Amino acid sequence: MQADDATEEAERALRLCSACMFCDDYCAVFPAIAGKHDFSLADVSYLANLCHNCRGCYHACQYAPPHELAVNLPQALARVRIRSYAGFARPRWLGRAFAHNAMIVALVSVLSVLAVLLVADPAKLLSANSGEGAFYRVVPREIMVGGALAALALSLTTLALGVAAFWRAIAPDGSRAALLRALPRALADAVTLRYLGGGDGGCGDRIEAPSRLRRLYHHLMVGGVALSFAATAVGAYYHRWLGWEAPYPLLSLPVGLGAVGGVLMLLGAGGLILQKVRADRTPSATETLPGDYALLVLIIGNAASGLALLAWRSTAAMGLLLTLHLGLVLALFLLLPVSKLVHAPFRFAALWRAAVERDQSASRHRQD
Numbered sequence: 001m002q003a004d005d006a007t008e009e010a011e012r013a014l015r016l017c018s019a020c021m022f023c024d025d026y027c028a029v030f031p032a033i034a035g036k037h038d039f040s041l042a043d044v045s046y047l048a049n050l051c052h053n054c055r056g057c058y059h060a061c062q063y064a065p066p067h068e069l070a071v072n073l074p075q076a077l078a079r080v081r082i083r084s085y086a087g088f089a090r091p092r093w094l095g096r097a098f099a100h101n102a103m104i105v106a107l108v109s110v111l112s113v114l115a116v117l118l119v120a121d122p123a124k125l126l127s128a129n130s131g132e133g134a135f136y137r138v139v140p141r142e143i144m145v146g147g148a149l150a151a152l153a154l155s156l157t158t159l160a161l162g163v164a165a166f167w168r169a170i171a172p173d174g175s176r177a178a179l180l181r182a183l184p185r186a187l188a189d190a191v192t193l194r195y196l197g198g199g200d201g202g203c204g205d206r207i208e209a210p211s212r213l214r215r216l217y218h219h220l221m222v223g224g225v226a227l228s229f230a231a232t233a234v235g236a237y238y239h240r241w242l243g244w245e246a247p248y249p250l251l252s253l254p255v256g257l258g259a260v261g262g263v264l265m266l267l268g269a270g271g272l273i274l275q276k277v278r279a280d281r282t283p284s285a286t287e288t289l290p291g292d293y294a295l296l297v298l299i300i301g302n303a304a305s306g307l308a309l310l311a312w313r314s315t316a317a318m319g320l321l322l323t324l325h326l327g328l329v330l331a332l333f334l335l336l337p338v339s340k341l342v343h344a345p346f347r348f349a350a351l352w353r354a355a356v357e358r359d360q361s362a363s364r365h366r367q368d
Contacts, residue, residue, distance in 0.1 A: 003041055006083060010076040011039050014047060016063065017073055023057040027195040028354045029077075030057075031361075045087075046170040048080035049343070050350040052195045054214075058283040065282070078285035085342050088169070090161035097338035101291025108334055109298055113327030119143050125319035132245040138319045139326060148330060155336035162337060163345045170349065172356045182355035189355065190348045193218055214275050221268025221299065227261030228306070247313050259310060265303035269296045288340075295340045302328045 017023070018033040029051050033039075039047070055074045058064055063071040086095035097104045116139065117125075124138045136144070172178075189195065196215040235254040238244040248254050273296050276289065305325035312321060335341065 002087065004083070006076070006079040007041060007044050010044050010048065010073075010080045013071050013073045013076045014039050014044065016069060016071050017057075020063070022062070023060055026056050026060070027052060027054060028189070028351065029073075032354055032357060042169045044080055045084045045166070046350055046353060048077040048084060049166075049346045050195075050354055051077040051081070052193070052347070053078055054196055055280070055283045072283055074283040075285050078288060081343070081346075082285070082288050084166065084346065085162075088162045088166040088346075089337065090158060090165055094158065094162075094338055098291070101288075101339060102294040105291065105294035105298055105331075105335060105339055109301070109328060109331040112331035112334065113324055116323045116327040116330065119147075120319065120323050125323070126316055127319065128314065128316045129318055130247075130314045132247075134313070134318070135246050135322055138322050144326060148326075148333060151330055151333040152336075155333055159337040159342060159345065162342065163349060166346055167349050170353055172353045172360075174356050174360065178356055178359065179352070182352060182359050185355040185358070186348065186352040189351045190344075213271065217268045217271035217275065219268070220264045221272065224261045224264030224266075224268055224303065225299075227257045227264065228303075231255070231258035231261060250310075255310065258306060262303040262307045262310075265299055266307075269299040269303070272296055273300075292340055295335070298328065298332060298335070302332055 014033055015037060017030065018036050021030060021034060024030045024034065027050075029047055032047060032050060036043075051074065053074055058072060058074050061071055061073070063069040065072060082098055086098040089095035089098070120139050121137065129135075129137055135141075193215045196212075196218065231254045234257065235246055235248065238248065238252075238254065239246070246254075273293065276292065302325070305321060305328055309318065309321040309325050312318060
């Protein structure tokens with residue numbers, strides 16, 4: 001990652017914020033900058049990913065525009081954050097995908113659906129199929145499972161390389177024991193979205209109505225994804241160990257988990273889109289919004305196509321719905337390292353460093 005106008009503006013804002021510290025209890029960013037007056041490029045990248053973009057500090061800031069200092073920390077850090085995704089992407093050429101992220105998400109989605117259509121049995125696409133193994137008569141199981149696992153393995157490997165490069169750049173001073181002690185705190189902060197609260201008043205998406213809805217929608221969406229993966233895992237167990245083939249009965253565990261997961265994904269992703277539409281644009285990096293919207297629409301497409309497949313799986317529409325759903329799932333897997341999805345491991349890495357530094361600070365205070 002290289003310095004540019006965005007990183008320089010973020011460093012300027014951070015220096016001003018570290019001198020003021022009015023927002024010291026709003027989120028993890030302010031304790032992390034307390035007492036500091038100079039920030040390296042790695043520090044700025046770390047703080048940008050530690051920021052959850054709740055915007056509470058912007059609405060509380062007395063130096064925000066139209067003040068002559070024009071401090072807009074959420075916007076500045078959002079611009080650095082997207083640059084960090086691109087700068088630490090591995091292989092490095094993948095970083096170019098973040099410059100036109102909405103187009104990349106749309107293109108990969110279309111190509112993935114077309115790829116599944118090409119391997120499907122044309123004779124089964126528009127004919128009714130039911131009973132055990134109906135899905136595999138449209139798309140062979142070996143291709144369905146093998147393609148998904150290959151795409152997921154490739155994306156996770158690529159993502160891991162990028163996150164490792166980011167961690168090497170921001171890793172805190174301290175022993176392995178210190179890292180392990182801080183891990184539970186970092187995990188808790190990540191899972192609960194502790195810092196998506198805007199100083200306990202909620203996210204400042206709109207200055208006159210801060211709320212915790214964005215945190216709720218995040219939890220719904222992530223919970224839905226988790227249930228959908230659980231449904232897939234149970235389905236794999238049924239097939240491998242019990243010899244039962246999909247589609248499973250409506251009252252079976254895989255169907256129940258998948259249906260609830262799909263509904264939660266729709267509610268969560270739809271709610272996040274609504275929050276973005278209604279949000280004040282001033283503290284936002286508007287150039288990142290098209291990619292955000294594209295990813296949320298893809299998540300909605302995954303959930304909606306899965307629910308539609310469940311509803312019409314015994315009709316002649318099953319073949320096309322299956323290929324659409326499999327294609328969108330494949331696209332989601334492929335886009336893991338080149339979409340907004342990378343924010344999850346990057347943010348966790350930043351939270352882990354922050355947890356280590358908090359432990360070190362507490363230890364120094366006890367010694368004093």
